[in-house]
Every structure is written in C-alpha cells, then in structure tokens.
Amino acid sequence: MEYVVITFLCLGILLYFLLGGADFGAGIIELFTSTKNRSRTRKTMYQAIGPVWEANHMWLIIAIVILFVGFPHIYTTMSVYLHIPLLIMLIGIIARGTAFVFRHYDAIKDDMQWLYNRIFRYSSFITPLFLGIIAGSVISGHIDTEAKDFQSAYIYSWLNWFSIAVGLFTVALCGFLAAIYLIGETEDELDKRRFIKKAEYMNIAAVLFGAMVFIAAHFDKIPLIDWVFKNPVGLIAIILASLSLVLLWYFLIRGKTQILRILAGFQVTMILVAISYAHFPNFIRLKNGDAISLFETIGPQKTIYSLGLALLLGSVLILPFLGYLFYKFQKKEE
Amino acid sequence: MDDFLAARSQMALSLGFHIVFSCIGMVMPFFMAVSHYKWLKTNDEVYKNLTKAWSKGVAIFFATGAVSGTMLSFELGLLWPKFMEHAGPIFGMPFSLEGTAFFIEAIALGFFLYGWDKLNKWFHWFTGMVVGVSGLASGILVVAANAWMNSPAGFDFINGQYLNVDPIQAMFNKAWFSQALHMCLAAFTATGFAVAGVHALMILRNQNKEFHLQAFKIAAVFACIGALLQPLSGDISAKDVAKRQPAKLAAMEALYQTEKPAPLLIGGIVNEKERTVKGAIKIPGALSFLAHGDFKAEVKGLDQIPKDEQPPVAITHYAFQMMVGIGTLLALISLVYFIHLLRKKSLLEKRWLLKLFVLAIPLGYVALEAGWVVTEVGRQPWIIYGIMRTKDAITPMPGIVYSFYIFSAIYLSLSVIVTFLLYRQIKMVPVLYNNSPSKTANH
Numbered sequence: 001m002e003y004v005v006i007t008f009l010c011l012g013i014l015l016y017f018l019l020g021g022a023d024f025g026a027g028i029i030e031l032f033t034s035t036k037n038r039s040r041t042r043k044t045m046y047q048a049i050g051p052v053w054e055a056n057h058m059w060l061i062i063a064i065v066i067l068f069v070g071f072p073h074i075y076t077t078m079s080v081y082l083h084i085p086l087l088i089m090l091i092g093i094i095a096r097g098t099a100f101v102f103r104h105y106d107a108i109k110d111d112m113q114w115l116y117n118r119i120f121r122y123s124s125f126i127t128p129l130f131l132g133i134i135a136g137s138v139i140s141g142h143i144d145t146e147a148k149d150f151q152s153a154y155i156y157s158w159l160n161w162f163s164i165a166v167g168l169f170t171v172a173l174c175g176f177l178a179a180i181y182l183i184g185e186t187e188d189e190l191d192k193r194r195f196i197k198k199a200e201y202m203n204i205a206a207v208l209f210g211a212m213v214f215i216a217a218h219f220d221k222i223p224l225i226d227w228v229f230k231n232p233v234g235l236i237a238i239i240l241a242s243l244s245l246v247l248l249w250y251f252l253i254r255g256k257t258q259i260l261r262i263l264a265g266f267q268v269t270m271i272l273v274a275i276s277y278a279h280f281p282n283f284i285r286l287k288n289g290d291a292i293s294l295f296e297t298i299g300p301q302k303t304i305y306s307l308g309l310a311l312l313l314g315s316v317l318i319l320p321f322l323g324y325l326f327y328k329f330q331k332k333e334e
Numbered sequence: 335m336d337d338f339l340a341a342r343s344q345m346a347l348s349l350g351f352h353i354v355f356s357c358i359g360m361v362m363p364f365f366m367a368v369s370h371y372k373w374l375k376t377n378d379e380v381y382k383n384l385t386k387a388w389s390k391g392v393a394i395f396f397a398t399g400a401v402s403g404t405m406l407s408f409e410l411g412l413l414w415p416k417f418m419e420h421a422g423p424i425f426g427m428p429f430s431l432e433g434t435a436f437f438i439e440a441i442a443l444g445f446f447l448y449g450w451d452k453l454n455k456w457f458h459w460f461t462g463m464v465v466g467v468s469g470l471a472s473g474i475l476v477v478a479a480n481a482w483m484n485s486p487a488g489f490d491f492i493n494g495q496y497l498n499v500d501p502i503q504a505m506f507n508k509a510w511f512s513q514a515l516h517m518c519l520a521a522f523t524a525t526g527f528a529v530a531g532v533h534a535l536m537i538l539r540n541q542n543k544e545f546h547l548q549a550f551k552i553a554a555v556f557a558c559i560g561a562l563l564q565p566l567s568g569d570i571s572a573k574d575v576a577k578r579q580p581a582k583l584a585a586m587e588a589l590y591q592t593e594k595p596a597p598l599l600i601g602g603i604v605n606e607k608e609r610t611v612k613g614a615i616k617i618p619g620a621l622s623f624l625a626h627g628d629f630k631a632e633v634k635g636l637d638q639i640p641k642d643e644q645p646p647v648a649i650t651h652y653a654f655q656m657m658v659g660i661g662t663l664l665a666l667i668s669l670v671y672f673i674h675l676l677r678k679k680s681l682l683e684k685r686w687l688l689k690l691f692v693l694a695i696p697l698g699y700v701a702l703e704a705g706w707v708v709t710e711v712g713r714q715p716w717i718i719y720g721i722m723r724t725k726d727a728i729t730p731m732p733g734i735v736y737s738f739y740i741f742s743a744i745y746l747s748l749s750v751i752v753t754f755l756l757y758r759q760i761k762m763v764p765v766l767y768n769n770s771p772s773k774t775a776n777h
Binding site for chain 1: 398408409419420423426427431437445448452514732744748755760
C-alpha cells in the first residue's frame with residue numbers, strides 16, 4: 001500500500017504542476033500581454049480555465065493531505081524551515097483565487113476591476129515563483145535542522161541562488177504550459193498567433209532559466225549534473241525532454257493543438273523526473289548531508305493502508321467526473 | 335503579544351473566517367437545488383433567476399472558502415508542527431476522505447456554474463445537488479477531525495509515544511457524532527437566517543417582491559427547521575461534554591464549586607481571580623438535568639480539576655451564554671414563523687415578522703462563532719485533550735506575531751470585499767432579473 005500512497009503523492013504533485021501550473025501561467029501570460037490585447041486574453045482565459053480552475057487546485061490539497069497523514073515528519077520539517085516561503089505562497093494562492101472570482105462576479109464592472117486585475121496578475125507570478133523556490137529548497141540541501149540562529153534556520157534555507165533559479169524556471173514553465181493550453185482554446189486566428197508567439201517566448205525563457213538552474217547549482221555546490229546525467233533514468237528523461245522540445249517547435253509552427261498539449265505535458269513531466277529520480281526515495285536533503293526519506297518516515301501501517309484505500313476509492317469517484325468536466329468544457333462544441 | 339498568543343490568535347482568526355465561508359458554501363447549494371427544482375418543474379422564470387443569482391453568491395463564497403481552507407491545511411503545520419507530527423497519521427483519515435469530497439465538490443461546482451444550457455437539465459440539477467452533498471460531507475469529516483482533538487481515540491499513549499494507531503477508530507471517536515450534528519444544524523440555521531433576512535429586507539424595501547419572496551420562503555424553511563432541531567442536538571452535546579470533558583462543561587457554566595444539585599446560570603459576570611460569578615439568574619437543578627438528565631445529579635466543578643488543566647472560564651462562559659441565548663431566540667422566531675404559515679396568512683402583510691428576520695441576519699453566525707469559541711477555548715490548555723498541551727505544539731520559529739498581523743489584514747480586507755460584492759449583487763437584482771409576473775405570463 002505504501003507504493004499506492006507514494007504514487008498518488010507523486011501524481012498529485014505532478015498534476016498540480018501541470019494543471020495548476022497552466023492555471024498560474026494564464027495569469028503570467030496576462031501579465032506579459034500588451035495592454036491593448038489584455039481584455040481579449042482575459043476573455044479566452046476565462047472561458048478556458050473558469051470551469052476547471054478550482055478542480056486544478058485540488059491537487060495541491062491532495063498532495064498536502066498525503067504528506068501530513070502519511071509523511072508527517074516531512075510535512076512538519078517543511079512547515080518549520082520553509083515557513084516564510086510557504087506563507088508567501090499561501091498569500092499568493094488566497095489573493096489569486098479570490099481576485100479571479102471577484103473580478104468575474106462583481107456585478108458592476110468599474111474601477112475595481114483594475115484592482116482585481118493587478119492582484120490577479122502579480123499573484124499569478126509570485127505564487128509559482130515561491131512554489132518553485134520551495135521545491136528547489138527541498139532538494140537544495142540548505143535546510144539546516146541544527147541551525148542556531150534565525151537567518152540560517154529560516155531564511156537561508158530557501159534564500160539561495162539555486163532555489164530562486166528553480167522558482168524562475170517554474171514561472172517560465174507555467175507560462176509555457178498556459179500558452180500551449182490557450183492556443184487550443186481560441187477560435188480566432190489572430191489570438192492563436194499571439195498565443196503561439198507567447199509559447200515560443202516562454203519556451204525560450206524556460207530554456208534560459210533552466211540553464212540558470214544548472215549554473216546556480218554549480219555555485220551552490222549541488223550535484224545536479226550528477227543527478228541528471230550520471231543516472232540512466234535521469235539521462236533518458238532529459239533526452240526525451242530535449243527531443244520533445246524539437247518536436248514541440250515543429251508542431252508549434254503548424255499549430256497542432258492536441259499534440260502540443262501532450263508534448264508540453266510530457267516534457268514538463270520528464271523534467272520533473274530528471275531532477276527528482278536520482279534521490280528518490282529521499283524527499284528532503286538536509287545541510288548536514290542527511291536526507292529525509294519517504295520510506296523511512298512513512299506513517300504507521302494502518303494509517304497508510306486506510307490512506308491508500310481512501311485514495312483509490314477517491315480516484316474511482318473523481319477521475320471519471322473530472323475527465324468529463326474537461327471534456328465537456330473543451331472549446332465550444334455546438 | 336508573545337508568539338504563543340499570536341499563533342493561537344492567528345489560528346482562531348483563520349478558523350473563524352473559514353467557518354463562515356464554508357458553512358455558506360455547504361448550505362447554499364441546497365437552497366439552489368430547491369429553487370432549481372422548482373424552475374424545472376414549474377417553468378417559472380423567477381426560480382431560474384433566483385437559482386442563478388444565488389449561484390453567483392455561492393461562487394464567491396466557495397472560492398473564498400476553498401482558498402482559506404487550503405490555507406488552513408498548511409497553517410496546521412506552520413503553527414503547530416509538533417501537533418501535526420504526531421496527530422497527522424492518527425486523525426488524518428477524515429482529512430483524506432475530505433480531500434475526495436472537496437475535490438468532487440469543486441468538479442461539480444464547475445459543472446453547475448458553467449453548465450447552463452450546455453448540459454442535460456436534470457444532470458445539471460444533479461451536479462448542483464452533488465455540490466451540496468459533498469460539501470456537507472466535507473463539513474462532517476472536518477468536524478470529526480476536530481472532535482478527535484476533544485476526544486482522542488485510535489491510539490495508545492505509552493511513555494510519550496503514540497502506538498497502535500488505528501485511524502478508523504480515531505475518526506469515529508466519541509465526540510464526532512454530537513459535534514457534527516450540532517455543526518450541520520448550525521450551518522443550516524445560520525446561513526438560512528442570514529439569507530432569509532437579506533431577502534426580507536428587500537421585500538420590506540419593495541424591491542422585486544416576487545423574486546425576494548420566493549427566495550425568503552426557501553431559506554426560511556431551512557433556517558427554521560434547523561433552529562428548532564438545534565436545542566435537541568445541543569442537549570446531546572451537553573450530556574456528551576459532561577461525560578468526556580467535565581472541565582469544559584464547568585467552564586461553560588462557570589461552575590467553580592462542585593454542586594449537587596447544580597444550578598444553571600443565566601447571565602452573570604465572571605471574576606476569574608476571586609473565582610466567583612456575580613449577578614447571574616440561577617435555575618436550581620437545571621444544570622444537573624442538562625448534564626446528566628437528573629435534577630439531583632452532581633456536576634463536577636473546576637475545584638476538581640487541577641489548576642494547570644483548567645480552561646479560561648470567562649471567555650468560555652460568555653461565549654456559551656451567547657450561543658444558547660441566540661439559539662433560543664432563533665428557535666422562538668422559527669416557532670412564530672411556522673404558526674404563521676399554518677394560519678396561511680400572506681407574509682407581505684406581516685412586516686413585523688419580516689423585520690424580525692432582518693434583525694436575525696448576523697445572529698446565526700454570531701452564535702456559530704460563539705459555539706466554536708466554546709469548544710476550542712473550552713478544550714484549552716490542551717490541543718489533544720489530556721495528551722498534548724497547546725503550548726508544546728507551537729512552531730519553534732519566532733516572530734509569529736507578524737504573520738498574525740499580515741493575516742488579520744488579509745482576512746479583514748477579504749471580508750470587506752466579499753461584503754461589498756454581495757451588496758453589489760443584490761443591488762443589481764432589479765437590473766439583471768427584472769421580469770415582473772406579467773412578463774413571465776407572456777413568456
């Protein structure tokens with residue numbers, strides 16, 4: 001059963017990254033859209049993510065619940081040493097979700113829209129930035145459980161070049177995912193062109209920030225290159241990701257939306273695999289060289305058993321329903 | 335303010351905020367389902383408009399409730415990591431099921447809000463029902479987790495270790511039923527009165543009378559049934575608390591000395607230093623009866639509880655009084671309303687009755703919050719009753735007071751904006767849904 005639970009944990013994180021990420025990305029795209037096109041982008045985006053955005057963010061809840069029920073030590077270590085970035089991320093989630101709903105459901109469209117839009121765009125940027133920072137910090141080995149002073153315990157655990165590079169990389173990936181998703185959500189040729197352009201820029205940004213992650217890892221003495229290139233799975237994943245990049249550009253020019261979505265999702269999945277596989281089942285790397293492993297800190301047997309059962313049962317109920325939701329609201333079908 | 339007080343205040347604030355939004359998100363779908371059903375059955379446009387108007391409110395509240403709930407699932411760890419480290423695997427079962435229920439609710443809400451004219455009309459109605467049912471299930475599950483903190487079960491506590499963990503037993507702890515029942519009824523009562531009151535106000539102002547009258551009727555029925563059943567559920571809760579948490583009961587009633595028979599206090603000012611209550615009306619033997627079903631039974635006072643295990647008395651007592659007082663008032667209003675219905679008089683003529691409902695707009699929520707204060711403050715100094723103290727659970731990170739300030743500001747501004755949005759939604763009703771009965775007839 002522990003494999004079921006761990007699979008769901010990975011799945012939750014992955015899907016949150018892909019779906020929630022595309023969702024954040026939509027806000028990032030809006031942030032980087034020229035003022036004259038913004039209202040059009042907003043409209044497409046609303047039709048595209050309106051019905052599904054709440055469901056997309058449930059994956060985060062699923063992942064966090066699995067962590068605190070099944071792996072409480074990991075959950076609490078993150079909560080204590082990454083308190084500040086978690087807090088900022090949460091503020092971002094609150095601000096973004098409410099601003100998105102408020103701007104649509106304000107019965108009178110006036111100057112308040114300006115405020116909602118601002119909040120929505122900036123929090124769409126900040127939230128994935130800090131999600132990335134948190135993810136980077138977890139594997140960066142800067143978390144110091146033996147720290148004596150405030151800075152090294154609660155600030156340097158996440159404020160380092162590597163984490164920030166991962167944060168920016170995450171932002172670019174989210175924007176990229178969203179642009180790819182939005183291409184298929186509009187009928188208008190002009191809009192399509194604009195989203196394709198956006199996807200290209202975001203892709204270039206992702207490649208640049210990806211390179212930055214490697215550079216930062218080098219300076220922070222994180223053996224990222226070893227993880228990715230000295231491990232067969234990591235190597236294969238990164239080769240596949242690069243291959244899909246080539247294919248992506250090929251199809252991007254031709255605007256084949258479904259293939260693009262699959263490729264983009266596949267590429268991001270491969271990147272996550274490449275970075276994380278080498279130290280699986282270790283989840284958190286600590287400063288003193290130790291690591292907190294999923295298997296060693298797993299909760300009591302009965303808990304894992306019932307958690308696994310609940311997840312299996314839940315997915316039987318959720319997945320078909322969710323699939324139908326995506327199917328039903330994909331484009332206008334009439 | 336020290337970090338401990340700041341952490342407790344932040345938690346109280348977050349929960350207090352989340353409760354209101356989740357209750358509305360949990361109850362409103364049922365109101366919508368009734369109205370939606372009436373629209374499908376009668377083809378009367380008023381019901382369709384009403385369903386749509388309510389669904390906008392639900393979208394606002396659900397989103398706010400969902401993000402504040404996400405916040406809470408992190409906050410438990412951010413503020414109380416030592417609690418979560420041990421409690422997570424034990425009381426996590428309801429949370430993992432709640433994750434599923436909440437997920438289904440979000441999917442169903444997506445269908446419901448965006449499904450107008452796109453889905454089969456009965457499937458559309460069904461998705462609305464699913465929102466309500468899964469919302470209610472989420473509520474019950476979360477309360478079951480809270481009940482575990484009051485009535486820990488499903489593990490053996492040996493030498494400071496939590497052994498033989500059984501999450502199912504933990505979920506079905508002794509307090510889950512009484513707490514969940516009380517919470518659900520409170521949600522229906524508070525939301526029902528708030529919604530009915532708002533629509534009553536609009537009727538009194540002579541705006542879109544037909545629309546608001548139908549809205550009022552649906553909400554009022556739920557509210558009044560809830561309010562009339564609540565005293566029964568309160569009685570179950572009181573007997574349960576008396577058995578499991580005598581310290582909490584003693585604090586609720588400010589019972590400093592063990593008495594046999596014990597009187598029920600109404601009102602009164604608590605002096606925590608002198609351990610006395612002044613100016614309260616005493617009903618002899620009534621507390622004995624409420625706690626143990628026997629007018630002569632002995633009720634344990636705070637004198638039998640070690641000093642360092644006593645909850646704050648004044649807050650618990652006042653909150654309890656407020657909850658019971660408002661509960662009684664709402665039950666009386668409900669009784670009057672039902673008598674009125676039986677006599678088949680038109681509501682529009684009884685302006686005083688509508689005014690009573692307007693008065694009750696905030697009352698249900700005040701009582702609901704007071705009830706949470708009773709159960710949470712009354713459990714102190716424990717975070718897991720009898721096992722772990724709240725002060726031992728707090729995060730080692732200093733400076734929590736700043737995060738408390740930040741969150742106070744966030745929740746305050748969110749409350750202001752939500753109120754503002756709701757005000758605008760209601761203000762726009764005449765513009766958005768202005769079809770007088772004659773128009774509908776022509777339709």
